[in-house]
Amino acid sequence: MDLPTWLRENSPASPATGIPSGRPFKIKRRSKHGFIHKTLQDIIQFLQDSVFSEGVAAQPGFLQSLDPRVKVAALFTLLLSLNLIRHLTLLWGFYLVLLVAASFSGLSVRFILKKVWLVVPLFTGIMAIPALFNWVRPGDALWVLWDIGQPLHLGPLHLPSTLAITWQGLKGDILLISRVGISVSLAVVLTLTTRWHDLLRALRSFFLPKVFVTALEMTYRYLFVLVTAVEEMFLARKARDAGFSTTKEQRRFIASSMAGLFGKSHQMSEEIYFSMLARGYTGEIRSVERFHLRLFDLFASGIVLFSALTLYAADKVLGE
Amino acid sequence: MLAIFSEVGFTDVVIEDTSQYSFDGKKIIKFKKELFAMHIPDGYLSPQTDAVLGLVSALGLSVGARKASQSVRAKDVPLLAIGAAFSFTIMMFNVPVPDGTTAHAVGGSLLAILLGPWAAMLSISIALIIQAVFFGDGGILALGANIFNMGIVLPFISYFVYKLVATKSPAGSKRRWIAAAIAGYIGITAAAVMAGIEFGLQPLLFHSVTGVPLYCPYGLSQAVPAMLFAHLTVAGPIEGVVTVLVLRYLQQSNPAFLEDDQSARDKAPLSWKRFLPWLAVLVVLSPLGLLASGTAWGEWGGEDLQSQLGFVPQGLGKLGEFWKHVLLPDYGIAGFDQSFWQQALGYLLSALLGLILIALIAWPLQRIWRKKKG
Numbered sequence: 012m013d014l015p016t017w018l019r020e021n022s023p024a025s026p027a028t029g030i031p032s033g034r035p036f037k038i039k040r041r042s043k044h045g046f047i048h049k050t051l052q053d054i055i056q057f058l059q060d061s062v063f064s065e066g067v068a069a070q071p072g073f074l075q076s077l078d079p080r081v082k083v084a085a086l087f088t089l090l091l092s093l094n095l096i097r098h099l100t101l102l103w104g105f106y107l108v109l110l111v112a113a114s115f116s117g118l119s120v121r122f123i124l125k126k127v128w129l130v131v132p133l134f135t136g137i138m139a140i141p142a143l144f145n146w147v148r149p150g151d152a153l154w155v156l157w158d159i160g161q162p163l164h165l166g167p168l169h170l171p172s173t174l175a176i177t178w179q180g181l182k183g184d185i186l187l188i189s190r191v192g193i194s195v196s197l198a199v200v201l202t203l204t205t206r207w208h209d210l211l212r213a214l215r216s217f218f219l220p221k222v223f224v225t226a227l228e229m230t231y232r233y234l235f236v237l238v239t240a241v242e243e244m245f246l247a248r249k250a251r252d253a254g255f256s257t258t259k260e261q262r263r264f265i266a267s268s269m270a271g272l273f274g275k276s277h278q279m280s281e282e283i284y285f286s287m288l289a290r291g292y293t294g295e296i297r298s299v300e301r302f303h304l305r306l307f308d309l310f311a312s313g314i315v316l317f318s319a320l321t322l323y324a325a326d327k328v329l330g331e
Numbered sequence: 332m333l334a335i336f337s338e339v340g341f342t343d344v345v346i347e348d349t350s351q352y353s354f355d356g357k358k359i360i361k362f363k364k365e366l367f368a369m370h371i372p373d374g375y376l377s378p379q380t381d382a383v384l385g386l387v388s389a390l391g392l393s394v395g396a397r398k399a400s401q402s403v404r405a406k407d408v409p410l411l412a413i414g415a416a417f418s419f420t421i422m423m424f425n426v427p428v429p430d431g432t433t434a435h436a437v438g439g440s441l442l443a444i445l446l447g448p449w450a451a452m453l454s455i456s457i458a459l460i461i462q463a464v465f466f467g468d469g470g471i472l473a474l475g476a477n478i479f480n481m482g483i484v485l486p487f488i489s490y491f492v493y494k495l496v497a498t499k500s501p502a503g504s505k506r507r508w509i510a511a512a513i514a515g516y517i518g519i520t521a522a523a524v525m526a527g528i529e530f531g532l533q534p535l536l537f538h539s540v541t542g543v544p545l546y547c548p549y550g551l552s553q554a555v556p557a558m559l560f561a562h563l564t565v566a567g568p569i570e571g572v573v574t575v576l577v578l579r580y581l582q583q584s585n586p587a588f589l590e591d592d593q594s595a596r597d598k599a600p601l602s603w604k605r606f607l608p609w610l611a612v613l614v615v616l617s618p619l620g621l622l623a624s625g626t627a628w629g630e631w632g633g634e635d636l637q638s639q640l641g642f643v644p645q646g647l648g649k650l651g652e653f654w655k656h657v658l659l660p661d662y663g664i665a666g667f668d669q670s671f672w673q674q675a676l677g678y679l680l681s682a683l684l685g686l687i688l689i690a691l692i693a694w695p696l697q698r699i700w701r702k703k704k705g
Contacts, residue, residue: 046425046426046427046433049425049433050423050424050425053423053425054423057423057466060465060466061465064465086471087471087472090373090470090471090472091378091472094373094374094377094378094381094472095378097539097545135372135374135375139548141549142544142548142549147549147553148534148544148548148549148550150542151542179541179542179543179544180548182543183538183543183544183545183548184548186543186544186545187374187375187544187546187547187548190373190374190546191372191373191374191375194372194373194374194470194471194472195372195373195467195470198373198463198464198467198470198471199467202464202465207465210464210465220392220393220396220397222396222407222408222411223392223396223453223457225408225412226408226411226412226415226453226457227412227415227457227460227461228412229408229409229412229413230411230412230413230415230416230419230457230458230461231461232412233412233413233416234416234419234420234461236416237413237416237417237419237420238420238423241420241423241424258427258428258429261427262426262427262572262573262576263576265424265426265427265573265576266573266576266577266579266580267580268424269421269424269438269441269573269576269577269580270577270580270581270584270585272417272420272421273417273445273577273581273588274584274585274588276413276414276416276417277413277588279413280409280410280412280413280414281409283409283412283413284409284410287409306693307690307694307697310686310689310690310693311690313686314683314686314687314690317679317682317683317686318683320675320679321676321679321680321683324672324675324676324679325676327672327675327676328672328673328676
């Protein structure tokens with residue numbers, strides 16, 4: 012699913028884009044990615060992601076064949092273990108096993124690597140850069156970058172005389188990035204191989220209140236209705252959009268479409284309620300439980316549980 | 332550092348990876364990943380912090396769910412579901428910002444004003460769960476923290492501020508939308524400060540003996556001002572403006588939404604006594620969870636275990652011996668071989684390998700069996 016080509020092209024140069032202001036990049040960005048275009052792209056992305064995910068989950072494979080409840084429990088246990096341990100060898104060792112399991116389930120390893128490692132270093136990595144330096148976080152110098160000669164005093168700030176990358180900072184940042192990336196990978200692999208509806212159903216077996224899970228399931232269903240409504244609003248606007256509109260006007264459009272969407276949602280919830288009433292809804296929620304645990308699922312749960320405990324124990328054995 | 336915080340990760344950064352990946356040769360998919368304002372991923376907070384905030388959020392949600400199911404109007408379930416879908420959808424809107432780029436609003440203040448804080452809390456939480464589980468926006472262990480910041484602190488503070496400023500002014504009045512602006516601005520800033528505090532506690536509580544930070548590396552004096560700065564200047568105004576604009580539109584087009592009928596729902600009878608024991612547990616647990624350092628928990632040696640349990644399981648010792656001599660001869664390091672964790676590791680590894688072996692034997696057998704049957 013994609014936008015038709017005539018919609019992906021932008022309106023002819025508007026007065027604002029012709030002004031040479033010394034910020035060509037910004038202007039180019041504005042003309043290339045207007046808020047309408049961006050929102051439409053987000054919507055298409057959302058739809059593509061969900062269709063893609065259902066497609067992967069419907070394939071036959073090792074992880075796909077597991078009971079969703081086992082997968083939810085596995086996700087939780089393994090994440091807990093991964094976030095408690097501190098040795099990079101264990102973290103990356105687990106990651107290797109995860110990739111093997113993913114490739115046995117028909118997922119492309121390249122795809123998982125790209126999806127996670129093109130993104131995590133850019134966000135977490137950049138956010139973590141300042142922590143490398145001893146001016147931000149004191150530590151043992153690993154590499155002195157700049158020697159001023161004397162300690163620096165800027166008002167209330169007292170900085171040491173050398174700017175250096177610290178050993179602690181480097182190690183901490185590598186640990187943080189590894190942890191974030193591996194946690195995300197685990198979640199991606201387990202959610203891609205489970206049908207969303209099954210995943211939501213599985214949540215019912217855990218600590219969540221019934222009202223909450225029912226609302227969650229309904230949300231998933233009507234999410235697509237609302238998202239499609241927004242897509243229509245923005246597509247209509249895009250089709251009528253010509254030339255330049257001010258930011259103020261654009262924001263007013265956003266506000267009116269949000270308010271319109273709220274009205275639509277409100278009306279829809281009333282209608283859904285009445286149609287539920289018509290079908291005999293009394294406020295009590297009954298569900299059809301159609302999962303059944305096989306021996307294989309029990310084995311898998313055992314393996315997951317023991318892997319998590321083993322990781323934790325190994326981390327303790329390796330010490331600080 | 333402030334600049335980096337405000338530019339990356341915490342306000343609005345959109346990165347587009349336009350390279351195309353093919354999957355199975357069937358589908359060409361474009362991937363684009365976004366980080367919303369405050370969706371904390373896994374790895375930034377320690378599981379201990381996640382657990383405490385998860386408990387607080389779970390308590391909040393169960394009070395909310397009880398309120399929803401107890402109230403006379405059973406239509407709360409569809410309302411919550413559609414509210415959550417609405418909340419999810421408005422986070423997808425790209426709001427134009429004066430410098431030519433776009434940003435996302437959370438919309439939590441708007442929901443709190445329109446639906447009341449309880450319904451807003453449940454709706455935002457559901458949206459956050461869907462984002463975390465299906466789209467990887469925010470961590471799964473960190474869901475408790477994210478729900479606490481954006482699903483509890485944000486709507487309740489916003490609603491409180493809105494009510495405080497708006498008082499009993501008529502639905503179409505100027506006072507209402509001024510109240511909405513302040514509510515949006517303060518609500519999101521309060522949520523950001525909470526996130527900053529959670530980040531800032533990490534290096535204080537969780538670091539290795541050598542001083543390596545195990546989770547978020549920035550302390551309170553760095554994380555809180557950075558989050559505050561980014562949200563006071565960028566995300567706060569966006570949230571405020573979006574809240575006001577939508578509210579003003581509704582004042583003109585559909586003022587019925589702004590009448591105070593939802594306050595009746597919030598006054599539905601609720602027995603707080605039912606939650607008192609949980610609150611007590613929380614009160615006891617909170618300092619423990621926050622103060623317990625990463626190294627202290629579970630760091631019992633064999634002797635500690637003996638004094639706590641009264642014995643060390645015999646099997647553990649035997650298996651430990653077995654592993655030490657048969658497969659892992661290097662384990663004979665002085666002062667290392669009596670450790671509880673070493674024995675536990677031996678035991679766990681043997682159990683794990685056993686399970687994998689059984690699975691490896693049982694799986695083909697089962698297949699053959701099925702084929703014969705079929």
